[in-house]
Amino acid sequence: MNSAVTTFIDTHFRHFNARALRDAAQGYTRHLDGGGKMFVALGGAMSTAEIGVSLADMIRQGKVHGISCTGANLEEDIFNLVAHDSYKVLPEYRTLRPEDDQDLFANALSRVTDTCIPTRLIAERVERPFMDAWLEADKNGERLFPYEFMFRVLGNGSLKDHYQIPPTHSWVIAAMEKQVPIFVPGWEDSTLGNLYAAACIRGQVAHMDTVRSGMETMAALADWYTKTSAQHAIGFFQIGGGIAGDFPICVVPMLREDLKRSDIPRWGYFCQIGDSTTSYGSYSGAPPNEKISWGKLDVGTPSYMIESDATIVAPLIFAYVLGW
Secondary structure: OOOOHHHHHHHOOOHHHHHHHHHHHHHHHHHHOOOEEEEEEOOOOOOOOOOOOHHHHHHHHOOOOOEOOEEEEHHHHHHHHHHHHHHHHOHHHOOOHHHHHHHHOOOOEEEEOEEEEEEHHHHHHHHHHHHHHHHHHHHHOEEEEEEHHHHHHHHOOOHHHHOOOOOOHHHHHHHHHHHHOOOOOOOOOOHHHHHHHHHHHHOOOHHHHOOOOOHHHHHHHHHHHHHHOOOEEEEEEEEEEEEEEEEEHHHHHHHHOOOOOOOOOOOEEEEEOOOOOOOOOOOOOOOOOHHHHOEEEOOOOEEEEEEHHHHHHHHHHHHHHHHO
């Protein structure tokens, strides 16, 4: 490739974290060129960081084949889609006083570092469409995963009049178009998850399992991994730490050790971007070779650890892989 971004990275990113970034990007490309598939684990606040601008293209161009993300990342891509113009950016966030954050709360502006999400406006635009989808499914005896409800609401056009960014910048819309599965562990730890729990407690939704559970999510991931790995090596590209990464990477030792399926291959590529310093007991800062002892990676698995800010690193790697 001789595109501007790839040429710049190949020329200038020679040592330390810069080299790790370059090597991981080159490894990602080699993995795909060799017929591999890539699974992306999306932690942190990457949707609020508008990772969709690059991740959506990765999905549409066949560079991402499965996704695990927090409930917050799933919904915040859509929140940004329908309320982008009302987000408030605070470049001076490092000097805010507790009283300043209290004022933000009073004005229904929930802060994520330097970016405030307009929660009241978002509630006005998204609560009714999702409640309608849950209630209809509950009435009809349907049971869907969180991302399937997301696809249903996006697909029925109930949010379309509120779009404030190009739909091409939404990674969830891209996943819907390409039918890329999105595995969401711990979905209840999200705004919409809280709304759904409240609806169940009030008795509006009669069957709490209308939205399918985390255990079912793991079973669905195991089925996806088994079928996909029978034809392709699967790489694991992890942004941040936490449940978005911890949950899916365990599917391999679960299949091999608990289900005794010795023919299941381990992950064929691994990269993690995180700003946690490697430390005792800090999973987010654990080096890739630690995962060998858990049966997740092989000794020969191409592995990369980039200790830097994912909001900078991930778009650069995606741009490299896309040939921008």
